[in-house]
Amino acid sequence: MGDPMAEAIFASWRLDLRLLGLLLAASWLYVRGWRKLHLQSPHKYSTDRLAAFLAGLSALFVALASPLDAFGGLLLEVHMVQHLLLIMVAPALIWLGQPVIPMLRGLPPRFLKTGLGPFLAWHGLRRAGRLITHPVVTWLAMTFAIVFWHMPRWYELGLESTAWHQVEHACFFGAALLFWWPVIDVWPGRAQWPRWMMIPYLVLADIVNTALSAWLVFSTQVVYRTYELAPRLGGISALSDQSTAGAIMWVPGSIVYLIPACAITIQMLTRRRLRPAPPRIKPFVRQDSAGWDLLRLPAIGAVLRYRYFRRAAQGVLFALAVAIVVDGLAGPQIAPMNLAGVLPWTYWRGFAVIALLAGGNFFCMVCPFMLPREIGRRLLPARHRWPGPLRSKWFAAALLAAYLWAYEAFGLWASPWWTAWIVVGYFLTAFLIDGLFQGASFCKYICPIGQFHFVNSLVSPFEVKVKSGAVCDSCRTYDCIRGNATHRGCELQLFQPRKSGNFDCTFCLDCVQACPQDNVGVLAVIPGKALIEDRRSSGIGQLSRRPDAAALAMVLVFGALVNAAAMVDPVMQWMHLVHRRLGLESMLPVVTLLYAGGVLFAPAILAFVCSWSSRSMANCASEGLGAGRASWKDLACNFAWAMVPLGLAMWVAHFLFHLLTGWRSLEPVLGRIFHFAGFAINLSAEVPGWLPPVQVLLLDAGLLFSLYIAWRTACRRTMRTSQALGLVAPWAMLAIGFYAAAVWILFQPMQMRGMVM
Amino acid sequence: MRAVLPFLLLLAVLGTWTAPGLFADGGAVVLHRDAGPFVITVFASPAPLRAGPADLSVMIQRRDSLDPVLDAAVSLTVERNGAGLTLAATRDQAQNKLLYAATVNLTEPGLRKYSVNVHHGAEDSELSGTLSVEPPQPKIDAYWGYFALPPLCIAIFVIHQLLARRQRLTSGV
Numbered sequence: 014m015g016d017p018m019a020e021a022i023f024a025s026w027r028l029d030l031r032l033l034g035l036l037l038a039a040s041w042l043y044v045r046g047w048r049k050l051h052l053q054s055p056h057k058y059s060t061d062r063l064a065a066f067l068a069g070l071s072a073l074f075v076a077l078a079s080p081l082d083a084f085g086g087l088l089l090e091v092h093m094v095q096h097l098l099l100i101m102v103a104p105a106l107i108w109l110g111q112p113v114i115p116m117l118r119g120l121p122p123r124f125l126k127t128g129l130g131p132f133l134a135w136h137g138l139r140r141a142g143r144l145i146t147h148p149v150v151t152w153l154a155m156t157f158a159i160v161f162w163h164m165p166r167w168y169e170l171g172l173e174s175t176a177w178h179q180v181e182h183a184c185f186f187g188a189a190l191l192f193w194w195p196v197i198d199v200w201p202g203r204a205q206w207p208r209w210m211m212i213p214y215l216v217l218a219d220i221v222n223t224a225l226s227a228w229l230v231f232s233t234q235v236v237y238r239t240y241e242l243a244p245r246l247g248g249i250s251a252l253s254d255q256s257t258a259g260a261i262m263w264v265p266g267s268i269v270y271l272i273p274a275c276a277i278t279i280q281m282l283t284r285r286r287l288r289p290a291p292p293r294i295k296p297f298v299r300q301d302s303a304g305w306d307l308l309r310l311p312a313i314g315a316v317l318r319y320r321y322f323r324r325a326a327q328g329v330l331f332a333l334a335v336a337i338v339v340d341g342l343a344g345p346q347i348a349p350m351n352l353a354g355v356l357p358w359t360y361w362r363g364f365a366v367i368a369l370l371a372g373g374n375f376f377c378m379v380c381p382f383m384l385p386r387e388i389g390r391r392l393l394p395a396r397h398r399w400p401g402p403l404r405s406k407w408f409a410a411a412l413l414a415a416y417l418w419a420y421e422a423f424g425l426w427a428s429p430w431w432t433a434w435i436v437v438g439y440f441l442t443a444f445l446i447d448g449l450f451q452g453a454s455f456c457k458y459i460c461p462i463g464q465f466h467f468v469n470s471l472v473s474p475f476e477v478k479v480k481s482g483a484v485c486d487s488c489r490t491y492d493c494i495r496g497n498a499t500h501r502g503c504e505l506q507l508f509q510p511r512k513s514g515n516f517d518c519t520f521c522l523d524c525v526q527a528c529p530q531d532n533v534g535v536l537a538v539i540p541g542k543a544l545i546e547d548r549r550s551s552g553i554g555q556l557s558r559r560p561d562a563a564a565l566a567m568v569l570v571f572g573a574l575v576n577a578a579a580m581v582d583p584v585m586q587w588m589h590l591v592h593r594r595l596g597l598e599s600m601l602p603v604v605t606l607l608y609a610g611g612v613l614f615a616p617a618i619l620a621f622v623c624s625w626s627s628r629s630m631a632n633c634a635s636e637g638l639g640a641g642r643a644s645w646k647d648l649a650c651n652f653a654w655a656m657v658p659l660g661l662a663m664w665v666a667h668f669l670f671h672l673l674t675g676w677r678s679l680e681p682v683l684g685r686i687f688h689f690a691g692f693a694i695n696l697s698a699e700v701p702g703w704l705p706p707v708q709v710l711l712l713d714a715g716l717l718f719s720l721y722i723a724w725r726t727a728c729r730r731t732m733r734t735s736q737a738l739g740l741v742a743p744w745a746m747l748a749i750g751f752y753a754a755a756v757w758i759l760f761q762p763m764q765m766r767g768m769v770m
Numbered sequence: 771m772r773a774v775l776p777f778l779l780l781l782a783v784l785g786t787w788t789a790p791g792l793f794a795d796g797g798a799v800v801l802h803r804d805a806g807p808f809v810i811t812v813f814a815s816p817a818p819l820r821a822g823p824a825d826l827s828v829m830i831q832r833r834d835s836l837d838p839v840l841d842a843a844v845s846l847t848v849e850r851n852g853a854g855l856t857l858a859a860t861r862d863q864a865q866n867k868l869l870y871a872a873t874v875n876l877t878e879p880g881l882r883k884y885s886v887n888v889h890h891g892a893e894d895s896e897l898s899g900t901l902s903v904e905p906p907q908p909k910i911d912a913y914w915g916y917f918a919l920p921p922l923c924i925a926i927f928v929i930h931q932l933l934a935r936r937q938r939l940t941s942g943v
Contacts, residue, residue: 131933
């Protein structure tokens, strides 16, 4: 057995996920770029560079997460070692890795060119870069940071407060990065002083370091009061600890300054070139840029491509749906004790939105209502075509609004009985509609859940699409839409070569199975690309020319807000107040008022006001040049889609709350069904500490994405920046207002529905 | 893959960025006193203490040698709503494994009495003191970094667009 104290000390690591995440991201980026550059120029980007960079990041991790951090508050000497790593070891090693070019090359080329390109070519930024990397500036920055933070007042502040301690470390690390820049001569920076000037640069820095060290070593009283109060370890007095800390700063600190000074001197004297001669350059061969296909993933791809996977998954979900119906009708009418109260409202919704955000419309892929649709087709003739007047999303939008209203009006989350009947109703409707009408009429024109997924999957990072347009050009059989002897084609009449985005796509993969050229996959795309580009798509047309689809999107976006608002304390109080004031017997009229106002009238009015304002402002900006000739309806249809990311963000933030606070809510239900004594109802519905920041970050991302799409929409309509600004301004205000309302709602006490409290 | 990896990377970084904010256990020394055969030091974090979750950690040392005691049973009792809330402080919960730590939810601001009980073999010791708890941090203060993110990104985007436009015009000429 070892020394327990030593074991305790070496066990005092901190798992700092933020730090680890950042360091891993930086390593990944560097290695990605370094691999490309190493192929081109192995001498310049040698493995030594890679090792130095990774060692620098490791030193940073050791400084901030190792026992050095844990004991820094008890012993000044340990704290000093931590600071030396931050100031002298990590930055120097990182710069020795010459990371600027590798990290830039590690970025996606398109982002590098169009995203960072304008900044990299900006003369102002270059001038600022040259200014802050000027040796005078870097020397002063380092000296100031070290002297300032060693003053007792500020050092104590860092010891008392975690936040200020982080600021202190950031100052040290940032100043040290600047300090070592001219010493290492980081590429692609150009030396601003002759090389020999680095010798006095380092020696002067060492003089400051020596003075500060001597002050600590020779002081006759404890400089930092915290160490006087701290428990003494190993019999080391506070004064002795301080002297040792000073000595560490003095001797190893000086060595770190003097080694490069000596190295530069030797280089100057031997007239060797610091930079190696340019080595032979191999051409970098770019790999095939075909989109990444989820179906090519070793395990997941094989499962997804398996012919019977979809049917099996649908069977599992169908079985669960039957269990929900049975338990909902026959089980106890206490939602948290019933499958019908827990499975759909806590788990299904949460996982469905996570799948949308991370992948695509995977719920429709495994939809349990496929089975009644299939039975309907076999038992009934299915000869009719869906009525012409109903071939739009108007009816679906109305049904979606009704569905959202019914959830609140009938308290579906609290009523297993009603939930069961909803599922039964779904089964019957699917059976009848697809039994009587051709194609996937139920999915396309009726199903509210399907509409939810169709709209939100426009922001998903995967899309069912063709891999190579050239292959489709030579195709004459069109199996992806017509089907063949063994596989049917797309039921929703989406012709793959002309499909854009996930709207109306159920991820059924029928087209994947049917294509004889294996030219359809689930490909990675830029999320929201279809909304940004707004191309004409097969089976749908152009989204911006579909008022029905735009109305559906707006219902869904505002539904996210109203659905969450109805379960927060202030809104519930307001509803009860209205209920009392009006002397109503039931809450139904109040709920109806809230939903009619929030999901139907508010979006319609706001869309009108924004479109009208857009038009007016664009006209003003163009001084009557006719930029705003488009009708308000046309503008609304264009810009309504920009709100979709924000709406999805709100849905995800809301459903994550229920999923995470109720993630153990299945236990009492299973305990009841299987008579497990171990499943006691003692669940505490605590909100995880990391959830609120995640929710705000989701909304941040949604807002930024919405604003970007709105801007691109405006830019599609006009070439003039002033007009584009006029067009986008009202919609930007709407998005910001939506964001503010969403944040307010999420920060209110929220009813934990479906929970055993 | 090229399209997805940066997205996933961004998500991972953002995800880890929202990891629960850990208090560096230790924090400010609120009590350092001899108690029976031990020297007991109590740390509290954050400093100053605010209503909400707080980290209280204790170091136990032998009075004669100042060696840390690592196998004691330590409990903390904090007055809450007029009643005492007792929590076990353990080394597992501490980053610094010489300390015994417990996370306590200080529900309301004001002065809170607390006591530390140490059992080590046949030796028992108790120490009490008072914590000054300040009102909780407003949410806008706690999340200002997250709220600042959109304006920051918008500002960067505006600059980007201006630069890109200028470069287009320059190259056009």
